[in-house]
Amino acid sequence: MDLVPISPTPTIHPNNEKENTPTIQYSEAAQNYINFRRKRLISARDVRDSAHSEFDDMTFLQWYDVCKKADDQYVAPRKNKQDTSINIGTVRSKDSTLVEYAQKYDFEPVAQTFDSDDDMMEELAETAEDMVRKSLILENFKDKQKLIARGMVAFGVDLVEDHYVERWTMEKEFGKGAKIGSVKATWTEKKVKTYDGCESKRWDLRKCYFGDIRKFFMNGPDGQPFFFTVEYESYDVCKTMFGDWDRWINVPTYVQYTPEVAAASIYNAFWTLRPISQNYVEIIRYFDPVANEYAITLNGVDMLPIMEKKVKVNGIEKTLISGFPLTEISPSGAIPFAKYDLEPMHDFAYSKSQPAKMRILADIENMLMKINLWMIKQKARPTMGNKSGRTFGEEVTDPATVINDIREGDLFPVLPNFAGPTTADFSMYELVKKELDENSLQRSFQGNNPSAVDQTATQNMNEFKAQALCVAALFDGLVSGNKQLYWLRQYNIQKNWTKPIDVQIDVLNKSIVDKYRTVTVPATTGGSKGIHKIVFTKNTPKRPGGKATLADSQDIHQQELDAKKNGGGFDKLTLLHPEIYRSTKNNWYWTSVPVPNDADPLSYVLFAKQINDAILFFGAESINVKKLKHKFSALTGNDYDTWFLDQQELEAQQASQQRQNPQGGQAVPGGPNIQPKSMPGNPLPGQAGPGSPQAPNSSVYMR
16 A cells, blocks of 8 residues: 555654563453454455446556556656557546536535424524535635535545644743844743634545445445544654653554454454554554444554443343543534545446546547657658668668768668558547546647637537536535535534633623634625624523514514614624534435636626626616626725726716716616617617617616
């Protein structure tokens, strides 16, 4: 396995060196439980790493390597001097097109939630959407989305863990009077928390193992019975993550791999799934949603406690084992991984990737290109025969070279009538290119079709719509994976964002109370950009019977008006009781809606066409100019104030124009007075064109 260190690492920090490693004394029941878990890991490892027909009878690691090389545009080195190292890069090019196409869309979270009485709670769902959206902004998820799409296209599957992280750094402060360069300088050090929040983490597929490789879903009734990850870190790095844990002293720096350990038939205090090198640590994270258990092992040492309970079954005393609760790190109780799939295969956890579909034809394409190059080389510098008995070098085929002491006929081409590649050869190459297009994306969709230059905008748009069906699998995979991720993120937020972040003094009651976080989210209200302020506080309005009263709504609305009037900076206010929200047991349903973002140049063209269609169908008077202005600003990438006047300046300008030109063009509500001019062959609405019936009377077509 590529990810296992193959050489020892003698460079261990002196502070981490130790002469011996104490072992943990487990009961016989706990040892049996640990061995049961190890046998599960071994079985899942062996099943995954065996040959499967879904991998074209390759092992998983071989299949992964083939897909990776194809997507990375791997160029194999030359085997001999006459060989040509070449990779046309068709697979890489088409994969990149898919990824970049997905980047033109924002996948907005949309939620529905129902309480125990199956009543829909729309306001709570909208608040949850904004909190999930804010958490994605904080972790810069947009950049990760590109890597997720790349992994899904290249390998068919991409696995993303949703977890809550805390980051600490060692802060050192110089003593008073100390200066750099002085050998007497001293300093103090302490650990400081620099970040805590929800984050998504992409995992290398080679580090992940499904409990049942024949089950497609990660969670749910048909989901995985268990799942685990394996990664390898140096002892020093591992100490930064687990050095404060009670059982870190029991983690060895080296594990001797033995047949007994490999089979897990006999309990051993130290154990690894694969052989590791000195001063490395194998980190295994085990998730069991059925038994609600979670385990972390470092070189076979369980870092989390195992609880034992003695009971009597039919009068016989028995020891029951309970693993660490999974819900402590995954509040939903599910395996905290979102699974992104490109093209699912029958009864299999992995999906078909783009390189896996194209690799054979891509190899043929590269082979044909090599053959054509060989033929071109043969024609330019043919293989020569020599009857002179003398030895000649490459100068016999070099241009502008004089060779002495040679007679006519001494040198001759071995293939005298060779003409190089023919039209049929290039036709064969083009046929393979077309087959590659049929298995993936058309070249016109990639912008590589010269004939598309003369197409109209409508023809281009129709062709893009047709090709959009080819990327449907990509969008289905991103939407499905995001749905899982947003669902997991909601539970993570519900558990962790409702915790106190500090304490504050309550002056009125002369007491110290917990302080909770405030979440400020950019939002769109009424077509214009605004701010949604979500405050976790125990001072929420009283709601008899669990229902909001009219007075509650009026009170919150008044706070919104006061904040807006006083420049408070928010347009919508939501108060959430942290303890009530954390303990709420609602049914959540999430989806992900692809929305074209500002990076899509086609969005502006479509936007302009949609405005014209709306005016043509419904009339200019029905257009909501205010919202369209905000949309226009977003598509052009400029601030609203850069393009448009505020309402007061606009009204003043309209009044001035009306006074200066009372007989002029009709004033447009919500916009400046515009006097349109007709163009030959393009009459204005309300005017009759040449040879056309009288058009209906209308105002100008822009507001």
